[in-house]
Amino acid sequence: MTTDLHRVSVRGGILAPSELLTVIELARELGLDGFHFGSRQDILFPVRPDQAEIVGRYPRLRVESPAEGHHANIMSSYVAADIFPSTSWLTSSTYLYILEQFSFPTPLEINLTDPRQRLVPLFTGHLNFVASDEEDFWYLYLKLPGWPEMRTLPALVHSWDLGRIAGSISAAGTAEDLEEVMTLIHANENLNLRDLQRDLAITFRPFPYYEGMNRLDGDHYWLGLYWRNNWYGLDFMAAACELCLEHRIGKLNITPWKSFIVSGIPESERLSWEKLLGRFGINARHSSLELNWHLPVADGDALELKRYLVREFDRRDISTYGLTFGISRGRDVPFTSIVIEREMPSAGYVDGFAVRPLYTLKCARHFDPNTREYAEYARRVDRSELAELMVEISQLYFEQLNERLEQVIESKPRNEAPPPSRSVHQCGHCQSVYDPELGEPDADILPGTPFSELPPDYRCWTCGAQKDVFLTIQLTLEVH
Numbered sequence: 001m002t003t004d005l006h007r008v009s010v011r012g013g014i015l016a017p018s019e020l021l022t023v024i025e026l027a028r029e030l031g032l033d034g035f036h037f038g039s040r041q042d043i044l045f046p047v048r049p050d051q052a053e054i055v056g057r058y059p060r061l062r063v064e065s066p067a068e069g070h071h072a073n074i075m076s077s078y079v080a081a082d083i084f085p086s087t088s089w090l091t092s093s094t095y096l097y098i099l100e101q102f103s104f105p106t107p108l109e110i111n112l113t114d115p116r117q118r119l120v121p122l123f124t125g126h127l128n129f130v131a132s133d134e135e136d137f138w139y140l141y142l143k144l145p146g147w148p149e150m151r152t153l154p155a156l157v158h159s160w161d162l163g164r165i166a167g168s169i170s171a172a173g174t175a176e177d178l179e180e181v182m183t184l185i186h187a188n189e190n191l192n193l194r195d196l197q198r199d200l201a202i203t204f205r206p207f208p209y210y211e212g213m214n215r216l217d218g219d220h221y222w223l224g225l226y227w228r229n230n231w232y233g234l235d236f237m238a239a240a241c242e243l244c245l246e247h248r249i250g251k252l253n254i255t256p257w258k259s260f261i262v263s264g265i266p267e268s269e270r271l272s273w274e275k276l277l278g279r280f281g282i283n284a285r286h287s288s289l290e291l292n293w294h295l296p297v298a299d300g301d302a303l304e305l306k307r308y309l310v311r312e313f314d315r316r317d318i319s320t321y322g323l324t325f326g327i328s329r330g331r332d333v334p335f336t337s338i339v340i341e342r343e344m345p346s347a348g349y350v351d352g353f354a355v356r357p358l359y360t361l362k363c364a365r366h367f368d369p370n371t372r373e374y375a376e377y378a379r380r381v382d383r384s385e386l387a388e389l390m391v392e393i394s395q396l397y398f399e400q401l402n403e404r405l406e407q408v409i410e411s412k413p414r415n416e417a418p419p420p421s422r423s424v425h426q427c428g429h430c431q432s433v434y435d436p437e438l439g440e441p442d443a444d445i446l447p448g449t450p451f452s453e454l455p456p457d458y459r460c461w462t463c464g465a466q467k468d469v470f471l472t473i474q475l476t477l478e479v480h
Helices: 017-029 049-056 092-099 159-171 178-186 234-246 267-279 300-316 383-400
Strands: 004-008 034-037 043-047 110-113 127-131 137-142 155-158 193-195 200-203 212-215 220-226 252-254 259-266 325-328 338-342 348-350 353-355 359-364 374-381 406-409 421-427 470-476
Touching (some): 017 034, 043 049, 137 159, 155 159, 220 267, 234 252, 234 267, 300 338, 300 383
Antiparallel strands (some): 004 043, 137 155, 155 193, 200 406, 252 259, 338 359, 348 353
């Protein structure tokens, strides 16, 4: 019998040990021995159709099935507070007060983040609230469903108004443009808005190491834990929760990297946690080669590819400190420095012939995913070529590394000429592109062949779709 991944939202990635023990109790009733963490700081586990009654006995968890209306989890960088560099006024208690405003369900993905940390992405939501240097005021960056690009609200928003503003936009269902959003916001009374005086500038910092036992301050520690296969055993998680309760640690924090962090461990109790790790045979010091990856949940092919590439990096003794990697599935683009896109179908047989998996490799500008701009580095390469190219890219990263680099997120479009572009043709099924300037030499289609002159029986080189499903799009050209 098939199973579907059900989800428990964990608002802001923060949950009490007692709440996690309830999730563990449900997982045990479902016959599971573990669960997954999701990339939006949520908890995922498989449920069979005949187990709906079991899930129904836990209404307070608000377990969501794929068939139900989607309610997005609210992400926050609370997990990085007091651990990594932070904005001075944005404390752990401030996050908690703000998150209390978001008691309503919404299909919109909302991010509440500190721009000084690197552990939680800033711009992966529909509504992205980013802390400013002005105490208790936030930038708001919007990319609502259907919007072609991200826009900036031309005002700073006060901490205590975030929930009302998000609620107004969510209740409207959709907004066509920024002007309509402004109308929705100004329908609220007594909002504390402040004129936007300067654009957000994000200083580049290499991605941090977030695992193992680390000193927090003079007499406390924080512990980060990560599982290679993103399947967290219930016995260990239950024991960790019990130890949190014993030591009066009130919160556990899920990261977007499918790991979790326990903060505030007293120095006097550090040995108890070391013993717990030893009792369950937990490795708490993975290499950066292992840690900095975004993979789709419960995707065996992606996990196997990651393991292969990590082995190749290790065999070559290559450092990837500060870099992040992601393997995409469909249109999902992970928030990482380097993205590996798998062609669909990834492998198998077509007309009786074996088809090897092929990949496209993309890099974020300056290797900083906050730029939200990716350039294609290599296209349609096999696994062995992919390993060589990724070693090459890691070396390029260190050659251009500049910690003083700032990414300025503009508040409004500049009056500049649009970048040059040319027309290409994209498959409406798999988004593969036919570029007339390049042609398809493998199919005896010469460079310079217009799409209109392709034969009537032309098929997409990736998925085999017919010619009439292709759409004309504009390809932006880089200017050097």
